[in-house]
Amino acid sequence: MQQLIRTAFVTGGAQGLGRGFSKALLDRGIKVCFADVQASVGKSTETEFKSLYGDDKVMFCHCDVTSVNNLEDSFNAAVKKFGHVDLMVNNAGIGDESKLVQMISINLTAAIQGSQIALEHMRKDKGGRGGRIINVASTAGLIGVYFSPRYCASKFGLVGYHHSMASNPHAKEMGLQFGCLCPAFTDTAIINFDETKMDYYDEGLKFLEAIGINTVDAVVDGFMHFVDNDDINGDIVTVTAQRGFQVKNKHKRKAHL
Numbered sequence: 001m002q003q004l005i006r007t008a009f010v011t012g013g014a015q016g017l018g019r020g021f022s023k024a025l026l027d028r029g030i031k032v033c034f035a036d037v038q039a040s041v042g043k044s045t046e047t048e049f050k051s052l053y054g055d056d057k058v059m060f061c062h063c064d065v066t067s068v069n070n071l072e073d074s075f076n077a078a079v080k081k082f083g084h085v086d087l088m089v090n091n092a093g094i095g096d097e098s099k100l101v102q103m104i105s106i107n108l109t110a111a112i113q114g115s116q117i118a119l120e121h122m123r124k125d126k127g128g129r130g131g132r133i134i135n136v137a138s139t140a141g142l143i144g145v146y147f148s149p150r151y152c153a154s155k156f157g158l159v160g161y162h163h164s165m166a167s168n169p170h171a172k173e174m175g176l177q178f179g180c181l182c183p184a185f186t187d188t189a190i191i192n193f194d195e196t197k198m199d200y201y202d203e204g205l206k207f208l209e210a211i212g213i214n215t216v217d218a219v220v221d222g223f224m225h226f227v228d229n230d231d232i233n234g235d236i237v238t239v240t241a242q243r244g245f246q247v248k249n250k251h252k253r254k255a256h257l
């Protein structure tokens with residue numbers, strides 16, 4: 001039976017990919033609460049979305065995901081407004097090799113804590129309705145890149161968490177599914193690099209130029225795989241400029257192209 005997705009919580013939704021995911025969900029009639037540390041950008045995105053979809057369909061929470069209390073309070077505000085959260089999207093992230101501790105805190109720790117907050121709310125064995133938890137990692141969580149080793153570490157960690165949660169044999173009875181989105185370079189603010197944000201800066205730029213840049217829409221198309229399909233547990237969706245999006249799942253017998 002298809003799991004109905006009526007409401008979503010998206011971190012880092014004020015701009016970039018998180019804004020794109022939120023808009024695509026709203027276009028599907030799914031209510032969205034998005035959280036972001038940028039208050040003014042978040043408010044202006046909320047104003048735009050409310051004018052397009054209605055006040056009752058969208059809410060912005062000013063939230064720094066590195067504070068688990070702030071994250072939990074924002075998630076609970078979404079539950080209060082919408083009654084339940086069916087889809088959790090841990091998307092907030094930074095890419096800055098000079099900010100190791102902050103980058104691990106946002107890209108890995110907060111995504112794990114957001115996943116835990118969501119699963120405790122969603123799990124059917126504790127009165128929840130079930131749901132889906134999507135972590136936005138990166139292709140830099142699947143292959144090492146020497147110009148961003150610390151960023152890679154944060155994303156490899158998140159992919160490892162995804163595999164571990166998806167392999168839980170009890171997930172099904174809890175009504176939980178886990179997905180992981182792994183885009184390559186995409187046209188958002190995070191790739192506005194400078195020498196402080198990347199090791200071997202010139203070589204990193206050459207690599208970026210060689211493999212190309214996704215559009216946000218192309219990554220959103222890959223993200224919607226996790227919304228439009230019934231059985232997505234364990235799926236990893238990669239998105240590259242060369243091959244578009246591809247679905248891989250080592251937990252299933254065959255890869256779906």
Ligand SMILES: NC(=O)C1=CN([C@@H]2O[C@H](COP(=O)(O)OP(=O)(O)OC[C@H]3O[C@@H](n4cnc5c(N)ncnc54)[C@H](O)[C@@H]3O)[C@@H](O)[C@H]2O)C=CC1
Pocket residue numbers: 011012013014015016017018035036037038063064065066091092093094095106107136137138139182183184185186187188189190191
């Ligand atoms: N753009 C790209 O080339 C790729 C991006 N990704 C990942 O996609 C996700 C989204 O990034 P983009 O949209 O590309 O970049 P972006 O910089 O445009 O958006 C990131 C959003 O996260 C928010 N954010 C950052 N720290 C936060 C915090 N502590 N609390 C709450 N919100 C916070 C920012 O305010 C911003 O709105 C990130 O996890 C990134 O690592 C993965 C692969 C490629």
Ligand SMILES: CCCCCC(=O)CC\C=C/C=C/C=C/[C@@H](O)[C@@H](O)CCCC(=O)O
Pocket residue numbers: 094095096138139140142143145148151183184185186190191197198211238240
């Ligand atoms: C330093 C911050 C970077 C933030 C943006 C990113 O995450 C960019 C992604 C970084 C590296 C991308 C590597 C892409 C490699 C592709 O050519 C392809 O080989 C990856 C295919 C992965 C797979 O299908 O297993």
